[in-house]
Amino acid sequence: MRIAMFSTKPYDRRSFEAANDGHDIAYLEPRLAPETAPLAAGAQAICVFVNDVVSAPVLQALHAGGTRTVLLRCAGFNNVDLREAERLGIAVARVPAYSPHAVAEFTIGLLLSLVRGIHRAYQRTRDGNFALEGLLGFDLHGRTAGVIGTGKIGALVARALAAGFGCRVLAHDVRPDPELLALGVTYADPQRIAAESDIITLHCPLTPETHHIIRAETLALAKPGLILVNTSRGGLIDAEAAIEALKTGRLGGLAIDVYEQEADVFFEDLSNEILGDDLLARLLTFPNVLVTGHQAFFTRDALRAIAEVTLGNATLIEAARPLGASEVRAPAG
Ligand code: NAI
Numbered sequence: 001m002r003i004a005m006f007s008t009k010p011y012d013r014r015s016f017e018a019a020n021d022g023h024d025i026a027y028l029e030p031r032l033a034p035e036t037a038p039l040a041a042g043a044q045a046i047c048v049f050v051n052d053v054v055s056a057p058v059l060q061a062l063h064a065g066g067t068r069t070v071l072l073r074c075a076g077f078n079n080v081d082l083r084e085a086e087r088l089g090i091a092v093a094r095v096p097a098y099s100p101h102a103v104a105e106f107t108i109g110l111l112l113s114l115v116r117g118i119h120r121a122y123q124r125t126r127d128g129n130f131a132l133e134g135l136l137g138f139d140l141h142g143r144t145a146g147v148i149g150t151g152k153i154g155a156l157v158a159r160a161l162a163a164g165f166g167c168r169v170l171a172h173d174v175r176p177d178p179e180l181l182a183l184g185v186t187y188a189d190p191q192r193i194a195a196e197s198d199i200i201t202l203h204c205p206l207t208p209e210t211h212h213i214i215r216a217e218t219l220a221l222a223k224p225g226l227i228l229v230n231t232s233r234g235g236l237i238d239a240e241a242a243i244e245a246l247k248t249g250r251l252g253g254l255a256i257d258v259y260e261q262e263a264d265v266f267f268e269d270l271s272n273e274i275l276g277d278d279l280l281a282r283l284l285t286f287p288n289v290l291v292t293g294h295q296a297f298f299t300r301d302a303l304r305a306i307a308e309v310t311l312g313n314a315t316l317i318e319a320a321r322p323l324g325a326s327e328v329r330a331p332a333g
Helices: 010-019 056-064 082-088 100-116 118-126 151-162 176-182 190-196 216-221 239-248 278-283 300-318
Strands: 002-005 025-026 045-048 069-072 091-093 144-148 168-172 199-202 228-231 251-256 289-291
Touching: 002 144, 010 025, 025 069, 045 118, 045 176, 045 300, 056 082, 069 300, 082 091, 091 300, 100 199, 100 228, 100 251, 100 289, 118 168, 151 168, 151 176, 151 199, 168 190, 190 216, 199 251, 216 239, 239 251, 239 278, 278 289
Parallel strands: 002 025, 002 045, 045 069, 069 091, 144 168, 144 199, 199 228, 228 251, 251 289
Antiparallel strands: none
16 A cells, blocks of 8 residues: 655654555655645555644545545544544544553653652752752652543553552543452542542543643642643643643642644754744743653554554555454544
8 A cells, every 4th residue: 555654753764664564655754734735645545643634624635636544653533534534435543552551651750750850850960969959749659649531541550550659549531440440449520530639640532522621620629739740632731721720839740741732843853943832831931840742652662563553554454354443433423
């Protein structure tokens, strides 16, 4: 299958080349957007990542160029207009689980760095500053952790917090996980989680229902000093409300690997440029904010699995065979 791959970075190319068993891949650097869609002309499939825009006009342009398949090399699919894809007869496939461990482990890493000031200690000691003032943290043991979304990633995080660190875990999901219940995790509504948690970590997908699930009203319920971690999707948090809560101390720390307006910034080296996003610039001024650039998935194991499953999906589609859990369909109704 001829595949036009958008937003390609050198590491994508390396992992896809290693896994490719006969597909004809054109590695393109630009992000998919209405103006770059014509680059896919003649390719039966496109391969995209989290910040490529697969909107209705883009799908129409792709369809006119002969594209009939969208291969997502990620788990989330909030960037695809699924109804339009269905209307045009364009198949959409994703990588349902390449390494939930990669994201869950990174989430715990962010949480520990933030709570114990490890990110600040790294900077300080390099500057010859070995003082501890300002680095006072707290034990995770015995604290209440709220986990919103207990699918593949959230369940691993909930398990690590409950069984590993000895936290009391409150969780919220539309489908509670019986194994977590057996571990002593309690399911609760988001309001109770906001009111009782010392830490909240987000692992639900971005949907119209979860957009800004953390906003001014949620933060107003929170215990002062709440630690918030988001490795899911930026749109789950209203960044302006988070900044206000950081200023008052209601939010005691924020670690984000995702940001609602990340598409214009993340995955690029902008160190020689002026940052145009005032909200992100403000977030980066807080000592208790830790920002990483959508890095949670980025392990060798995950890249290998992403390439293998994505190209496997292309092979299945070419052979008109069922995609199983990789298939993405528009919600009914
Ligand atoms: P998953 O599909 O296994 O789990 C998502 C869970 O959220 C499910 O249990 C689902 O029932 C639940 N959910 C759906 N709607 C909800 C709602 N309104 N309220 C509460 N829970 C709800 O997905 P997985 O693999 O655990 O991934 C979670 C998210 O992590 C993905 O949606 C993706 O956006 C993000 N992600 C981020 C990565 C990164 O590098 N930062 C990498 C991979 C995924």
